[in-house]
Amino acid sequence: MGADPTRVPGVRALGVDLGSKRIGIAVSDLSGTIGSALTTVHRSRSRRHDHAEIAKLVRDEECEVVVVGLPLSLDGSHSHAAKAATKEARQLASVVGVPVEMYDERFTTVTAERGMMEAGLDAKQRRKVVDKVAAAVMLQAWLEHRRNTWPGDASQRVVPL
Numbered sequence: 001m002g003a004d005p006t007r008v009p010g011v012r013a014l015g016v017d018l019g020s021k022r023i024g025i026a027v028s029d030l031s032g033t034i035g036s037a038l039t040t041v042h043r044s045r046s047r048r049h050d051h052a053e054i055a056k057l058v059r060d061e062e063c064e065v066v067v068v069g070l071p072l073s074l075d076g077s078h079s080h081a082a083k084a085a086t087k088e089a090r091q092l093a094s095v096v097g098v099p100v101e102m103y104d105e106r107f108t109t110v111t112a113e114r115g116m117m118e119a120g121l122d123a124k125q126r127r128k129v130v131d132k133v134a135a136a137v138m139l140q141a142w143l144e145h146r147r148n149t150w151p152g153d154a155s156q157r158v159v160p161l
């Protein structure tokens with residue numbers, strides 16, 4: 001049997017939720033179907049060092065694309081935070097060695113918190129994992145968007161870099 005042209009080809013993706021103190025990291029499975037929390041990179045004083053840590057994860061996990069959360073305002077406009085994230089995503093793109101895309105991350109932290117509360121985690125437990133869980137929520141949304149818009153063109157992405 002030949003390949004199904006309507007099926008989205010799998011992609012190994014790394015999801016990144018940029019925070020001021022921590023960077024949440026998630027990764028998709030090999031088929032590009034499920035995003036899972038991976039780790040948290042604690043911000044150092046050097047953005048270059050932080051980006052090198054992410055680049056190492058891209059290599060270690062054999063990712064083909066990095067998806068960075070875009071913190072849009074509730075009305076969809078680019079806030080100061082979104083502009084800062086876009087600037088950092090461009091810097092990251094220069095070191096990771098794979099394409100970098102940005103994807104709307106509105107409500108990911110709220111969704112992550114709600115899910116962890118429903119799972120019975122207390123506030124201290126939630127603080128330890130919320131960043132990587134939020135990255136997984138964002139990455140899962142990107143994977144589903146990609147699947148639902150295939151064979152969409154690049155203009156359907158929120159912000160290709």
